[in-house]
Amino acid sequence: MIKWGILGLGNIAKKFASDLKLVPTAALHAVASRDLSKANEFANENNASKTYGTYQQLFEDKEVIVIYIATPHNNHAELSIQAMTHGKHVLCEKPIGVNEKEVRAMVAASKNNKVFLMEGLWSRFNPTIKKVKNLINKKEIGSLNYMYADFAFYGLDREEDGRLLNPSMAGGSLLDIGIYPVFLAYLFLGKPETILAKSNFHSTGVEIQTSIIFQYKNAQAVLYSGLNSTTQTIAEFSGSEGSIIIPSRWHVAQGYELKKGNESSFVSMPRNGLGFTYEIEEVHQCILKNKTESELWNHQNSIDLAQLLDSIRKEVGIIFPFEE
Structure with missing residues (x-):
């Protein structure tokens, strides 16, 4: 049994x-929040054995093997590094x-600490997405020359000091949901030769709408994310x-449609639960094999994805206050 902590x-x-x-x-062994009452409520709902009112207490719990970090983006690096310094394996939300x-x-x-670290890009482990990648790798639809992916919902009714619209919490559509289309283009086509991008911004300063074109030698990827409307x-x-x-919502896919000539067929692939089970199982397999990274989404993949997001941000002018 692998005991988890959630932060x-x-x-x-x-x-x-x-x-x-x-x-x-x-097994969910322990949960931590700076609000102990919130931790207690979460633990009761999810059968956690222990609750902590500080993150440090969770890091020091010797029974916890791996920690899932689900705080706002701006805290991911600091908390992950602290957890790993305490010898904990880490699955950090994207x-x-x-x-x-x-x-x-x-x-x-x-x-340095010889512990496992993986970005929580759950879509990478979704059976439908793995199957579609396999089909495209086998040239089922010939050479891949074009791809499109979008992810948007209406979020402008959220609190302006919340994580979505607050620049101090690395808010905006790109890092929250735009990362999914960018990840998909990278997964299927690799890093592009050039990137074109345009954004619109909210009054708080965060980006709320971004259109992107990845230019490859023989292909293009058209990508979109937004918080001011809902897309397919x-x-x-x-x-x-x-x-x-891959129909809506593709990042939690449950099947795909294959079109060749005048023929079309849909292959249903119902997922287990909400879709997190696959990345959890991957983490377990890697820990049991004493790996520090996954072969399906390794450290270099996360670095590459960060570089792409940085390039898009530079193109459109997204800078967070804590980076200045």
């Missing part, structure tokens, strides 16, 4: 804890770091001999 107890942590119950080899510098520091901490949230891959579409 940062918001909505994403609640979903993660729900799926943790579906993994037979996992983006693993706000920029490349932070990610490299986290990777160094993983190697689909992913499309078009090749010389057909296309594959």
